[in-house]
Structures are given as structure tokens and as C-alpha cells.
Amino acid sequence: MTQHRITRRQLLTAAGAATLLSQLPMGLALGRARDGAKTPAFIDDLIGRMSLVEKAGQLTLMASASQNGAAAAANPISNTSAVSAQVAAVKAGQLTGVFNSSNVLWHERLQKAAMQSRLKIPMLFAADVIHGFTTVFPVPLGEAASFEPELARRTARAAAMEAAAVGIDWTFAPMVDIARDARWGRGVEGSGEDVLLGRRMAAARVHGFQGERGLADPEAVVACPKHFCAYGAAEGGLDYNTTDVSERVLRQTYFPPFQAGFDAGAMTTMASFNEISGIPATANHWLLDDVLRGEWDFTGVVVSDYTGDEELIAHGFARDGRDAARLAILAGVDMSMQSALYLKHLPSLVESGEVRMAVVDRSVRRVLQLKAQLGLFDDPFRRIKPSAPSRQRLPETLELAREAARKSVVLLKNEDDVLPLRTSGQRIALIGPLAQDWDSTKGPWTLFEGDDTGSDLATGMKQTLADPSLLQVVAGCGYQKPLAGGVQEAVAAARAADVVVMAIGESRDDSGEARSRTSITVPQVQQDLLDAVAATGKPVVVVLGNGRALALGKLAPKAQAVLVGWYLGSRSGLGLCDVLFGAHGPSARLPVSFPRESGQVPYYYDHKTTGRPDPEPEKLSPFKTRYMTAPNSALFPFGHGLTYGRMEYGGLDIGDGRLPADGALTVRATISNRGSRAAEEVVQLYVHDRVASITRPVQELKDFRKIRLEPGASAQVEFTLRRADLLFIGQDLKPTVEPGLFDVWVAPSAEVDGLHGTFELLG
Numbered sequence: 001m002t003q004h005r006i007t008r009r010q011l012l013t014a015a016g017a018a019t020l021l022s023q024l025p026m027g028l029a030l031g032r033a034r035d036g037a038k039t040p041a042f043i044d045d046l047i048g049r050m051s052l053v054e055k056a057g058q059l060t061l062m063a064s065a066s067q068n069g070a071a072a073a074a075n076p077i078s079n080t081s082a083v084s085a086q087v088a089a090v091k092a093g094q095l096t097g098v099f100n101s102s103n104v105l106w107h108e109r110l111q112k113a114a115m116q117s118r119l120k121i122p123m124l125f126a127a128d129v130i131h132g133f134t135t136v137f138p139v140p141l142g143e144a145a146s147f148e149p150e151l152a153r154r155t156a157r158a159a160a161m162e163a164a165a166v167g168i169d170w171t172f173a174p175m176v177d178i179a180r181d182a183r184w185g186r187g188v189e190g191s192g193e194d195v196l197l198g199r200r201m202a203a204a205r206v207h208g209f210q211g212e213r214g215l216a217d218p219e220a221v222v223a224c225p226k227h228f229c230a231y232g233a234a235e236g237g238l239d240y241n242t243t244d245v246s247e248r249v250l251r252q253t254y255f256p257p258f259q260a261g262f263d264a265g266a267m268t269t270m271a272s273f274n275e276i277s278g279i280p281a282t283a284n285h286w287l288l289d290d291v292l293r294g295e296w297d298f299t300g301v302v303v304s305d306y307t308g309d310e311e312l313i314a315h316g317f318a319r320d321g322r323d324a325a326r327l328a329i330l331a332g333v334d335m336s337m338q339s340a341l342y343l344k345h346l347p348s349l350v351e352s353g354e355v356r357m358a359v360v361d362r363s364v365r366r367v368l369q370l371k372a373q374l375g376l377f378d379d380p381f382r383r384i385k386p387s388a389p390s391r392q393r394l395p396e397t398l399e400l401a402r403e404a405a406r407k408s409v410v411l412l413k414n415e416d417d418v419l420p421l422r423t424s425g426q427r428i429a430l431i432g433p434l435a436q437d438w439d440s441t442k443g444p445w446t447l448f449e450g451d452d453t454g455s456d457l458a459t460g461m462k463q464t465l466a467d468p469s470l471l472q473v474v475a476g477c478g479y480q481k482p483l484a485g486g487v488q489e490a491v492a493a494a495r496a497a498d499v500v501v502m503a504i505g506e507s508r509d510d511s512g513e514a515r516s517r518t519s520i521t522v523p524q525v526q527q528d529l530l531d532a533v534a535a536t537g538k539p540v541v542v543v544l545g546n547g548r549a550l551a552l553g554k555l556a557p558k559a560q561a562v563l564v565g566w567y568l569g570s571r572s573g574l575g576l577c578d579v580l581f582g583a584h585g586p587s588a589r590l591p592v593s594f595p596r597e598s599g600q601v602p603y604y605y606d607h608k609t610t611g612r613p614d615p616e617p618e619k620l621s622p623f624k625t626r627y628m629t630a631p632n633s634a635l636f637p638f639g640h641g642l643t644y645g646r647m648e649y650g651g652l653d654i655g656d657g658r659l660p661a662d663g664a665l666t667v668r669a670t671i672s673n674r675g676s677r678a679a680e681e682v683v684q685l686y687v688h689d690r691v692a693s694i695t696r697p698v699q700e701l702k703d704f705r706k707i708r709l710e711p712g713a714s715a716q717v718e719f720t721l722r723r724a725d726l727l728f729i730g731q732d733l734k735p736t737v738e739p740g741l742f743d744v745w746v747a748p749s750a751e752v753d754g755l756h757g758t759f760e761l762l763g
């Protein structure tokens with residue numbers, strides 16, 4: 001990787017156009033100066049009075065000694081500590097904070113212990129608040145399907161409010177890793193495959209977690225865009241695996257959501273577990289210092305992932321723990337999570353001269369500055385109010401969970417308008433392992449949830465139906481294994497019903513950390529159940545539970561309707577029923593492409609054309625870029641999602657089709673709802689650069705707009721394209737843009753033609 005810094009001034013000179021810089025889209029911007037907060041004088045004074053051990057303590061974060069079972073199970077067991085030992089460590093000034101406790105009394109006890117330490121530096125309480133706290137919202141991938149960043153902001157705000165109420169200052173979220181290989185289990189935590197959607201969701205979530213009133217607000221928690229960087233590029237979709245990504249791809253694809261998060265004000269980030277092209281992120285000076293701090297002016301805190309510094313040994317990059325601590329701190333990791341290597345080795349590394357005191361002081365300053373920004377020096381107990389009225393699972397928060405749930409449901413197909421179902425006069429058989437598994441509605445990374453036992457689809461249906469006795473619920477099989485007599489029971493229920501709803505897919509344990517799969521299909525036993533039920537001839541609606549894109553080539557043709565239900569959280573059942581029974585139409589779109597077969601992954605819509613593109617994907621042409629058994633296209637592309645309306649696209653207007661270098665091009669289209677139900681459409685703008693000095697993707701999303709249309713109504717949607725929207729990372733690894741011809745589409749998804757035109761970018 002080349003090691004150069006590009007300053008804003010250099011870019012201006014290079015591009016020769018001041019307008020270009022001001023137009024840089026967030027993702028490709030070179031980072032703007034943060035709020036420029038100066039270090040308060042008392043921090044330098046404090047650092048001057050700290051011992052080396054106290055300094056190392058401020059850079060040491062450990063798992064809370066008091067954790068519930070789910071939180072404890074979220075990470076491998078390592079360096080556990082007894083409650084009394086942890087309190088003693090805090091009193092001795094050897095701990096900066098703890099993570100993954102939700103117990104406000106414990107937080108109070110530890111903060112009181114910190115106030116008994118020599119320098120009384122407040123503790124920091126962190127947690128994995130990924131998609132809700134006690135109220136569980138849809139998994140982030142599901143919520144990304146809403147194509148509604150404002151919704152993501154609101155759920156993050158609500159989660160922050162609940163978490164802060166028990167003393168949590170810092171969330172290890174949002175996860176902003178672009179994920180293009182559906183085998184990787186952690187795609188569920190992010191916003192999918194697309195850079196633009198990823199950027200918008202990252203910014204929205206940071207705004208939501210941190211709030212609008214500054215980090216010192218008692219209801220703000222500081223955000224941590226993670227995992228920096230390219231964790232989602234793991235080879236083979238295998239978690240923790242090697243990534244080998246060019247600097248161009250890093251800058252074009254993996255960096256932008258982080259930049260968006262930092263531009264939105266995130267003051268922390270987490271170094272990822274993986275290596276990038278031979279250098280582990282946790283020891284990657286180029287990444288953590290040259291780029292993050294040098295180019296982007298990031299002034300916040302970099303924390304390692306859980307034992308990430310210690311894992312440099314297993315990577316074969318560090319000789320031992322001491323070497324690992326040295327490499328991590330020198331690369332720019334300010335805070336060590338869980339290994340305790342900084343506490344153990346930093347003092348002697350400084351004494352031996354291997355690490356300069358200034359390097360340690362710099363990291364300590366960043367940590368203390370963060371604590372100051374969070375208002376902890378003013379009032380260490382500002383978020384710790386055990387006797388305050390509960391902020392957990394307030395009615396409005398649960399209502400938001402229901403809104404988020406229904407807005408995350410994607411309708412993939414709806415033959416003969418089998419959906420929406422009727423709430424009365426229709427006998428329904430609800431079949432499948434997800435029918436009444438409330439535990440799976442939570443999805444992975446729910447460590448602190450409240451009572452969600454009523455969140456399953458069966459309960460939602462019983463509450464929705466006018467006559468719940470018309471509903472029969474049968475599991476039919478397990479997620480991976482048959483149940484004795486299950487198929488027969490399911491078939492009998494289907495025969496007795498007018499319509500079958502099959503709740504099938506993955507269990508919550510199939511996605512998340514270390515949950516990579518070799519195949520991304522619905523397990524065979526469930527497909528067999530579907531076959532048996534479909535053979536009754538009854539209309540079948542499949543409601544999928546899933547934490548990733550699924551290959552539905554075999555499954556989809558067997559159902560009249562297919563809904564993607566992800567894991568929708570505390571109000572999963574009711575949110576699904578809002579859509580199933582038509583109180584609200586489906587309004588979400590796929591944030592990841594659903595390929596035809598598992599073997600197509602990694603599959604993403606904005607791939608390159610190659611030198612031998614496949615002109616007729618439906619037929620097997622020789623010597624073309626396709627598989628022998630399947631075209632290289634998605635079964636349900638990125639951006640796809642149907643409504644209960646009938647949308648028509650027309651009236652494309654791109655003016656004179658000329659985009660001046662310092663101007664704008666307005667693209668307009670008229671969308672009409674020719675159906676008989678109101679519907680929400682996500683109108684998408686895609687662009688393709690025909691010829692460039694770097695090969696460009698077949699399509700790239702440049703903007704989207706969600707509109708609601710009553711039956712018979714039309715609306716004109718307007719997009720503005722500027723030169724900066726067409727930037728890419730050039731041969732010199734700097735953002736560049738080249739005049740020439742571009743294709744433009746206004747379309748309901750990627751990979752469909754929609755409305756097509758061309759325009760010229762003038763030089």
C-alpha cells in the first residue's frame with residue numbers, strides 16, 4: 001500500500017477546481033476537521049500527575065465482571081475477573097472502563113470505586129448496543145431494507161436512550177462493514193452491500209446514538225463505527241479470515257461508510273480482527289494513523305477488538321504479548337480491549353524506550369478527552385441514576401419497534417395477489433420452525449433485551465385475526481432436523497386451511513459473529529416440508545427469517561408469495577402482520593442481492609462488466625461471463641421489493657443531457673400507482689460510466705427516494721447529479737472524475753432497465 005497523505009490543499013491543486021472539493025460526496029471526501037475541541041488544560045495537568053501504570057490503566061478496557069448470560073456468551077472466555085478483583089483494579093486506577101453490563105447498580109459501584117482511586121478519573125461504560133437495548137429493533141440489515149435512514153436514526157436514538165439510562169456511555173455500533181459475501185455471518189449487523197446505502201445508514205445511526213445535544217447529554221452514547229477495516233471482505237465469507245483488498249477498493253468501497261460515520265461526529269472506532277493484505281488492522285499504522293488521523297483528521301479513540309492485540313501473535317505478526325502491545329500502540333490503537341496486554345507491558349515498554357512516553361500520553365489524552373466530552377469529569381454519575389423512573393420499553397419505544405419491523409419487510413413475489421391476507425373469513429395454517437420461536441425474532445447481538453416472549457408470528461396473528469380459532473399453528477420440523485410426525489401434521493393443517501403461511505429460514509444462531517455458512521439456502525429439511533405442503537395445492541406464502549441474503553432459486557417457485565422477514569425484534573409478529581394483512585403495504589427493498597445459487601457468492605449488483613459480458617443471461621452462451629448452470633445475475637436484485645400497489649415508471653427527463661463541470665443535471669421521472677391500494681415506492685437512481693481510466697461497475701446507486709402514492713396518483717421524482725457524484729478512485733489512488741458518456745437509470749431496483757437515458761459529463 002502506498003503511504004501518502006492527501007491534504008485538502010493538494011486535492012484542490014490536483015483537481016484544479018475549488019468547486020470539486022465542495023461537492024465531494026461524503027463517502028469520498030477526505031475527511032473534514034472534527035469539532036476541533038481543544039484538550040482542556042486539566043487533562044494535560046492530569047496526565048502530568050499520572051504514573052505509568054495509571055496511564056496503561058486508562059488504556060485498558062475489560063469485560064464487566066458482572067454480566068448476564070447472553071452478554072457473557074457474546075465473546076470467548078478470556079481474562080475473566082471476579083467482581084471484587086475488578087472493583088480493586090478500578091480503585092488502583094488500572095481500568096478505564098468495562099463493557100457489556102446492563103446493571104446500573106454495578107455501574108454505580110464501579111464509579112464509586114473510581115472516585116476512591118488516587119486521581120478519581122471516571123470510568124467509561126461500554127456495551128454492544130447493536131439493534132436496540134431492552135427494546136429490540138430489527139437487525140441492522142433488516143432495518144437497512146427500509147431504505148429510510150431517518151428510521152435508523154430514530155431506533156438508534158431510542159436504543160441510546162434506554163442504554164444511557166442504566167449508565168452506558170459508549171456503544172460498539174454502528175457496524176458499517178460493507179458485506180458482499182452472504183456466507184459471512186456478520187453481514188446481519190450492517191447495512192448490506194451498497195456503499196451509498198451504507199454511508200447514509202452509518203451517518204444516521206451515529207446521529208441517532210449520539211443525539212443532537214452533544215456527547216455530554218445524559219441520553220447520548222458515543223458511537224463506534226466498526227470494524228476498521230475491510231472485515232466484511234473475509235475470504236470465503238469465513239469470519240476472521242484473511243482479506244486481501246487493493247487500496248483502491250478500500251478507498252472506493254470499504255472506507256466510505258466509516259468516513260460518513262466520522263463526518264457525522266463519531267468519536268471512536270474499533271480496529272478489526274482481520275489482516276489487510278498481510279498487515280493486521282490492529283497493527284496497521286497506515287490504516288490507523290496515516291489514513292484515519294492523517295487524512296481524515298479523526299481525533300477520537302481507536303479501541304482494539306476483543307483481544308485483537310493479543311491475536312497478533314496467532315496472526316504470526318507479533319512474537320509475544322509484549323511485542324503485540326508494542327505493535328498495537330505504535331500503530332495507533334489507543335485502547336486495548338480484554339487482553340490486558342497494555343496494562344501488563346506498556347510500563348516496561350516505555351521504560352525500555354521501545355515506546356515513547358509521548359505515544360502513550362497521546363492515547364491517554366484521547367481517552368481522557370472522550371471522557372470529558374461525555375461529561376464524565378463534570379458528573380461521573382450523569383448516566384447512573386438508579387432511582388430515576390425507568391426508560392426501558394416505554395410504549396412509544398415499542399410502537400417504534402413495530403413501525404421499524406413492518407418497514408423492514410421485503411415482498412419478493414406476490415403471484416395472483418395472494419397477499420394481503422384477510423383478517424376474517426379465511427382459515428390459515430401457520431407452519432414452520434419460525435412460527436412461534438420468539439427467541440429467533442431477536443436475531444443475534446441482543447444481549448440485554450426485556451421480555452419478548454410474545455414477539456413471534458403466531459402471537460402476532462392471534463392478536464390480528466378477528467377470529468383466532470381460524471388459525472392453526474404447526475412447527476412441522478426443526479431448523480435443521482425433522483420432527484416425528486411433523487410433516488404429516490403440517491400437511492393436514494394445510495389441507496384444512498384456505499391459505500398456508502410458512503415461517504421458515506434460518507434460526508438466530510445462523511448469523512452473527514463466527515456464524516459463517518458454506519451454503520446460503522434454507523436448510524433442506526425445511527425445503528422438504530415446503531414441498532410437502534405445496535403439494536396440497538393450497539396457496540403458500542413464505543415468510544423468511546434470515547440474517548443474510550438467501551439463494552432462493554429452488555424455493556421461490558414453490559410459493560405464491562415470499563416475504564423477507566429477517567429478525568424483526570420486540571414487535572416482530574405484529575410488524576409482520578401489519579404487512580401480511582395489509583394494514584400497511586410492504587415498503588422495504590433488498591439491501592443485498594439474493595442470488596440464484598450459493599455458488600454465485602460473493603455476488604453484488606455493482607460488479608464490473610468484464611471483457612466478455614453475457615448479453616443474454618437467460619440462455620447459455622459460450623465464452624461469456626456466466627456459470628454453466630446459472631446466469632451471473634441475481635434472482636432478486638439489490639433494491640428489489642414489491643408493493644400492494646402497481647407502480648409504473650415514465651416520463652424520464654434529463655434535460656439536454658449535458659452535465660457541465662461545475663453544474664448540475666436534473667433527472668426527473670414520473671411514478672404512477674395504477675393499483676387499487678396505496679403504496680410506498682423506493683425510486684432509485686443508478687449510473688454507469690461508459691469509459692474511464694479505471695474500469696467502472698455496471699451500475700452504481702447514486703440516490704434514492706421513498707414516496708407514497710395513493711391509488712391512481714402520480715408523482716414526479718427529481719434527482720440532482722453533480723460532477724462529484726461521479727468521482728472514483730483513479731490510477732493515482734486519488735478521487736478523480738473524467739468527462740464522457742454515462743448511462744443513467746431511474747428504476748425500481750438494480751438489474752432492471754426501468755427508465756434509461758444517457759448524459760455527457762463535460763470537461
Ligand code: NOJ
Pocket residue numbers: 074075128172226305306513
Ligand atoms: C467482538 C466483536 O467483533 C465486536 O464487534 C464486539 O463489539 C466485541 N466482541 C465486544 O463484544
